[in-house]
Amino acid sequence: MEPVLLRARGVPGSRSIATYLAAGGYEGWKRALGLGPDAVVKEVLDSELRGRGGAGFPTGRKWSFVPKDHPGPRYLVCNADESEPGTFKDREIIEHDPHQVIEGIAIASFAIKANTAYIYIRGEFVRWATILEEAIGEARAKGLLGTNVLGSGFDLDIWVHRGAGAYICGEETALIESLEGKRGFPRLKPPFPAVVGVFGKPTVVNNVETLACVPHIMTRGAAWFASIGRPRNTGPKLFCVSGHVNRPGVYELPLGVTFREIIEEHCGGVRGGRKLKAFFPGGSSAPVMTADEVDVKADFDACAEAQTMLGSGGVIVLDDSVDMVAVADNIAHFYAHESCGQCTPCREGSDWCADILDRMAAGHGRASDPDTLLRICRFSSEGMTICPLGDAYALPLSSMVNKFRAEFERRIADATPLPQKRLPVLPWTGPRPGFGI
Amino acid sequence: MTTRPLVVATQETTSDVKFDKTMEDRIADVLRRYPTTRAALLPVLWLCQERFGWISPGVISAVAERLGESAAFVEGVVSFYTMYYTSPPARYVLQVCTTLSCSVCGGRELVDHLTAKLGIGFGEKTPDGSFQLVGVQCLGACGNAPVIQINDDYYEDLTPKKLDAVLDDLKGRR
Numbered sequence: 001m002e003p004v005l006l007r008a009r010g011v012p013g014s015r016s017i018a019t020y021l022a023a024g025g026y027e028g029w030k031r032a033l034g035l036g037p038d039a040v041v042k043e044v045l046d047s048e049l050r051g052r053g054g055a056g057f058p059t060g061r062k063w064s065f066v067p068k069d070h071p072g073p074r075y076l077v078c079n080a081d082e083s084e085p086g087t088f089k090d091r092e093i094i095e096h097d098p099h100q101v102i103e104g105i106a107i108a109s110f111a112i113k114a115n116t117a118y119i120y121i122r123g124e125f126v127r128w129a130t131i132l133e134e135a136i137g138e139a140r141a142k143g144l145l146g147t148n149v150l151g152s153g154f155d156l157d158i159w160v161h162r163g164a165g166a167y168i169c170g171e172e173t174a175l176i177e178s179l180e181g182k183r184g185f186p187r188l189k190p191p192f193p194a195v196v197g198v199f200g201k202p203t204v205v206n207n208v209e210t211l212a213c214v215p216h217i218m219t220r221g222a223a224w225f226a227s228i229g230r231p232r233n234t235g236p237k238l239f240c241v242s243g244h245v246n247r248p249g250v251y252e253l254p255l256g257v258t259f260r261e262i263i264e265e266h267c268g269g270v271r272g273g274r275k276l277k278a279f280f281p282g283g284s285s286a287p288v289m290t291a292d293e294v295d296v297k298a299d300f301d302a303c304a305e306a307q308t309m310l311g312s313g314g315v316i317v318l319d320d321s322v323d324m325v326a327v328a329d330n331i332a333h334f335y336a337h338e339s340c341g342q343c344t345p346c347r348e349g350s351d352w353c354a355d356i357l358d359r360m361a362a363g364h365g366r367a368s369d370p371d372t373l374l375r376i377c378r379f380s381s382e383g384m385t386i387c388p389l390g391d392a393y394a395l396p397l398s399s400m401v402n403k404f405r406a407e408f409e410r411r412i413a414d415a416t417p418l419p420q421k422r423l424p425v426l427p428w429t430g431p432r433p434g435f436g437i
Numbered sequence: 438m439t440t441r442p443l444v445v446a447t448q449e450t451t452s453d454v455k456f457d458k459t460m461e462d463r464i465a466d467v468l469r470r471y472p473t474t475r476a477a478l479l480p481v482l483w484l485c486q487e488r489f490g491w492i493s494p495g496v497i498s499a500v501a502e503r504l505g506e507s508a509a510f511v512e513g514v515v516s517f518y519t520m521y522y523t524s525p526p527a528r529y530v531l532q533v534c535t536t537l538s539c540s541v542c543g544g545r546e547l548v549d550h551l552t553a554k555l556g557i558g559f560g561e562k563t564p565d566g567s568f569q570l571v572g573v574q575c576l577g578a579c580g581n582a583p584v585i586q587i588n589d590d591y592y593e594d595l596t597p598k599k600l601d602a603v604l605d606d607l608k609g610r611r
């Protein structure tokens with residue numbers, strides 16, 4: 001496939017507006033301004049573009065939920081919080097082609113009639129926040145942003161807003177709370193952000209990669225975009241491959257390639273000639289897949305059919321040297337650290353899982369542990385929490401226990417049981433006590 | 438890449454914090470971007486961290502007063518996020534990614550190397566105040582694992598040897 005989103009990668013001076021304009025940049029923005037908001041929404045609906053941040057919700061539909069009769073203001077927010085373990089695509093887009101994102105933001109803002117847009121970028125991305133600010137400055141100087149853009153009567157300001165270190169702020173309502181200057185506590189929905197979003201106003205939150213697709217849809221048309229991939233799973237997608245492969249990195253491929261093609265052809269196979277053991281198809285929040293499932297198609301619907309998810313497209317590859325108990329332990333600690341703490345099943349459950357897995361990893365597992373893990377996970381997923389972080393730890397952990405149960409059991413059988421009374425009986429939320437000491 | 442050292446905390450940061458003209462101008466520039474004053478909180482805390490080195494109790498009260506919030510509210514926000522320093526940091530904060538891709542691609546070895554070389558564990562500083570070791574979650578650069586962020590900069594595809602060169606260079610620059 002010819003590169004679309006990554007076409008500027010490797011081009012000298014790709015970040016400057018001159019290079020971008022020379023490659024036909026901002027033509028989509030001009031076309032959008034001529035078409036009017038409704039036609040822009042229609043074009044994006046027809047392209048069947050689905051959100052690239054994780055949920056895969058149709059972008060055009062998200063835009064159309066903004067109430068038409070609202071007096072405003074409305075806001076567009078670009079989600080550049082990129083924190084899902086295994087995901088590093090937004091950074092790649094910004095590094096090589098920031099104007100693509102700015103143009104996408106401009107078109108999306110126009111489509112929902114927002115005159116202010118914010119880019120919420122994770123606090124660690126200082127370099128990429130600066131790149132975006134420079135790009136905004138360049139676009140403004142050319143009259144592509146600001147008041148009365150290109151004589152259209154449309155005003156648009158874009159501001160970069162840095163987060164400060166919190167995975168949860170990638171969840172759109174937590175992001176909104178954080179943008180308002182508060183702790184990143186996800187909100188109960190409804191109302192959805194399209195109706196009551198940032199500062200209480202209608203808001204659309206779109207991922208960087210989603211917005212980067214929009215200028216291409218405007219210049220090359222919805223039919224062109226929909227011709228890539230397969231029905232309902234259209235367009236190019238960035239796959240971030242990390243872990244045990246020969247050539248990790250960001251690959252732009254049509255939706256619907258198989259994970260085998262991604263891992264074997266594009267990434268040169270598993271490192272050191274070892275065998276594939278397992279992989280996470282869409283960041284560590286997606287249920288794990290075994291080597292037998294490598295022929296599943298990498299798109300939204302095929303992953304859902306295989307009871308996992310494409311998520312953000314972060315493929316984490318694990319070879320046969322890894323110990324699944326250690327992997328589960330590592331993941332559990334991530335979510336235990338990142339749970340915002342509002343909902344009991346998530347706050348306590350993730351910590352509890354981490355404690356149990358620590359214990360197993362230290363060789364003190366108990367026969368009941370796998371089922372205990374599954375039970376904790378069941379009570380933390382499928383609607384038991386305000387936001388999907390409950391699912392985000394529960395689904396991968398339970399999938400690991402289910403698919404690699406023999407390995408968990410072997411670990412327990414080999415273990416030296418601790419005297420019963422020395423084990424903590426309650427979930428422990430304080431500093432790690434150190435088991436058995 | 439030239440990683441800038443962090444500001445070394447001075448007396449004013451721990452007690453009575455006043456914002457000078459430059460700071461006030463920068464705060465005003467932030468405020469005009471948002472319809473509410475509260476929304477400026479995170480950006481203003483960033484400005485303060487850059488200026489004073491860390492978010493001391495004195496900074497918290499000054500920010501609270503400037504933005505019309507209670508100190509308790511500001512402190513609540515500060516403590517929610519991991520990147521605001523609530524105690525004076527070392528000049529170079531080594532933020533080692535401990536998440537999955539890094540941990541299976543050499544991250545553990547880096548940590549072992551660092552702890553042995555610097556003689557400190559997670560959360561600790563070297564006695565001369567040069568380095569501080571912090572374990573962090575996925576930095577969004579997993580394809581180039583293992584990754585360490587030092588102050589604002591990313592160092593990727595590291596090996597113990599490459600890391601030694603980086604640390605020696607930073608130390609030499611003090």
Ligand code: FES
Pocket residue numbers: 085086087534535536537538539540574575576577578579582584
């Ligand atoms: S796992 Fe280390 S940067 Fe993502």
